[in-house]
Amino acid sequence: MKSILYLVCFLSFSNLANSQIAYSPQDVAKWKQAFQSFHTQTDLPFAQLVVQTGKTWIGTPYVAHTLDKQPTEQLVVNLKELDCTTYVESMLAMGMALKEKDSSFQNYTNHLQQIRYRNGEVNGYGSRLHYFSDWLYENEKQGNLKVITDQLGGKPVPKPINFMSTHRAAYPALKSDEYFTQISQIEKEINTRTLLYIPKSEVSKIESKLKEGDIIAITTSIKGLDVVHVGFAVVQDKRIHLLHASLDEKKVVISKKPLAEYLLGNKNQAGIMVARVTQ
Known part of the structure; x- marks a missing residue:
């Protein structure tokens, strides 16, 4: 989880929502596929939507520690390889974007950033919510x-x-x-x-x-x-x-x-x- 509980790897770089984001074309495709699979189920209660979406990632490889291999702090999107925290974050962000019925990859990454970083801002290593109790506190706020x-x-x-x-x-x-x-x-x-x-x-x-x-x-x-x-x-x-x-x-x-x-x-x-x- 974050540095403590293990994080995702990055594959390529782009600018979305005014911050540098690491992702690959496969990640965009996986988000689009998820949206197509669940966009007709957005009337489900949010928790149920998150669980049903999350189950489609069963079998996805676990990969640890990869966020900290970057030279600078960036929002990382990796839907091909997940750790326990990035799995939870990714499914929550996906559920939020589905509820808004917005299929854009930028909307998904906006939610992911809001969940992962203090005040939703990528501002160096310290802005990431490393301790999960702190993650809970900030996401409750x-x-x-x-x-x-x-x-x-x-x-x-x-x-x-x-x-x-x-x-x-x-x-x-x-x-x-x-x-x-x-x-x-x-x-x-x-x-x-x-x-x-x-x-x-x-x-x-x-x-x-x-x-x-x-x-x-x-x-x-x-x-x-x-x-x-x-x-x-x-x-x-x-x-x-x-x-x-x-x-x-x-x-x-x-x-x-x-x-x-x-x-x-x-x-x-x-x-x-x-x-x-x-x-």
């Missing part, structure tokens, strides 16, 4: 979602968030003192907020309150880090599963196990934050 972890009985995350600044060598961009200072300041801001999560031992108790299309952000026991994985809740055999770009399976999948059991089988996964899309 924009009206894209509502964080409902508190309504589900969430408990405070028992640690400060500072993984990036305390692991500076792991992030090439943080060789820059300017970017390091920006990230450190963002961490301080995050730590003024009350972050809540549902411990994984309690997820089965609140499973009936989850809905298809809810964004499931998986928290971690790793020191200084908030979230290690993300996907969408989907119903399968009357249980909540996770629709996600899987690092283990190297592709977009629906988890074989229900979410509650999936979490219990992962040592470093502590629990979940939950957000409900509001379009």
